[in-house]
Amino acid sequence: METNADQNAESRMRHVVYDRFGDRDVLQVVQSAVPAPATGQVLVRVHGAGLNPIDWKTRKGLGFAARQIEHSLPWTPGYDMAGEVVTVGDEVTTLAPGDRVMGMIGFPAGGGGYSEYALAAADELAIVPEELDLVAAGALPLAALTAWQALFEVAKLESGQKILIHAGAGGVGHFAVQFALERGAHVIATASAGNRDFLAELGVHEVIDYRTTDIGEECYGLDVVLDLVGGDTGKRSLHTLGEQGVLVTIPTVTADEIISTAESLGLRAHGMMVRPDVFHLEEIAELIEDGDVKVHIEKAFALDDVAQAHELLEGGHVRGKLVLDCR
Missing domain, CATH: 3.40.50.720 (NAD(P)-binding Rossmann-like Domain)
Incomplete structure (x- = not known):
């Protein structure tokens, strides 16, 4: 029989936050309740969350994204993620639980990718080709x-x-x-x-x-x-x-x-500034499916090692991509 403690453990998630701009030591891993999807959203069990230069620049308070979030800290970074759909909100007809998805999510003020679970608008997500591992797929969208x-x-x-x-x-x-x-x-x-x-x-x-x-x-x-x-x-x-x-x-x-x-x-x-575009993402997914494009991951980090990941990211000499393995 499932106890209340088991249920509570299941409805909690670990995710990265910072409550002020600064160096890598502002990054913390905390626990929160797993959110429920609103209308048009899906809840995704995140496998991979991509790391991008905008992540460390925003963390330091630099650039346009930092201006979007400065009054809503603490904030969970991460605009890239891939994983499996857990539940879908009302009016979502294109995705179902179990679907393997990836997307550039919550850009620029939402974020939320550095997490075991993330909410995304259904129209931000593309299906991940079977040829692509979900951790690697998390490093692709942005x-x-x-x-x-x-x-x-x-x-x-x-x-x-x-x-x-x-x-x-x-x-x-x-x-x-x-x-x-x-x-x-x-x-x-x-x-x-x-x-x-x-x-x-x-x-x-x-x-x-x-x-x-x-x-x-x-x-x-x-x-x-x-x-x-x-x-x-x-x-x-x-x-x-x-x-x-x-x-x-x-x-x-x-x-x-x-x-x-x-x-x-x-x-x-x-x-230019990138923008989410699921049609472009689907075209890219086709190239991966056909074997014409590969995603190169230099290193995958656990959520607890997010500060090390940012250190490597800030160094600026990464081959391919870095990703957080959020499983």
């Missing part, structure tokens, strides 16, 4: 959507074009190189020497070691540059563009200065 939207919505990359992708071995970068290759582009990527083989295995045509080589001397007449580094790297990259070329820069902090520099040179540059 980074893959960033790459997809930058390449195909903003840059309008086409087959046969030449593209330079900075930080090609990173979270967004390793998706971007695979999407660009799948689209039929000629792909050049910058990386450290240690990531040359990793990128060659993904099919990248040329890998440039950014520590020893000046891209301005190596590249010219490019159709697209995807700048995942920002600052001086973005500005120097403008000189590699052809007359009709376009640079898309992702770090928001330096986007304005790069765009201004481009205008002064008579060139095109755009900043």
Whole structure:
């Protein structure tokens, strides 16, 4: 017979919170009641929660997401997660308990991914291909959507074009190189020497070691540059563009200065901010199903090791993705 203690244990969950902005020591793991889904929502038993640069920047109080949440702390971070649907709220007809799902959830003010259970709007979630483990799937949505939207919505990359992708071995970068290759582009990527083989295995045509080589001397007449580094790297990259070329820069902090520099040179540059888009996510899932795209996980961390995960994330030299294993 189930006791009250058993029932209570079952209705509790562990999740990460911080009650103030600051260094990694503000991250705590606490217990709370498992929430119930509202109309249009589902409750997901989280297997994997992706870690993204926005997570540590927001934790430090930096950037636009921090402004959204500063008056609603304590807050559970995490915009990426994958897991199994437990219960569905009213008016949810597209998902059922047991479905394997992933999504970019609660962006920007909700969050909630760093948890054993998370609420998500049903229309934020895509079905995870059988080929993809649910912990790995948790690391996919935000980074893959960033790459997809930058390449195909903003840059309008086409087959046969030449593209330079900075930080090609990173979270967004390793998706971007695979999407660009799948689209039929000629792909050049910058990386450290240690990531040359990793990128060659993904099919990248040329890998440039950014520590020893000046891209301005190596590249010219490019159709697209995807700048995942920002600052001086973005500005120097403008000189590699052809007359009709376009640079898309992702770090928001330096986007304005790069765009201004481009205008002064008579060139095109755009900043962008990722947004949840379940249709894009479904297209990406198909590429994974077909074996055309892989998710590379450098390391999975337990919830209790979230501060270590943030330390590695802040270091900025992750190959592929980091993920919290929330099972």
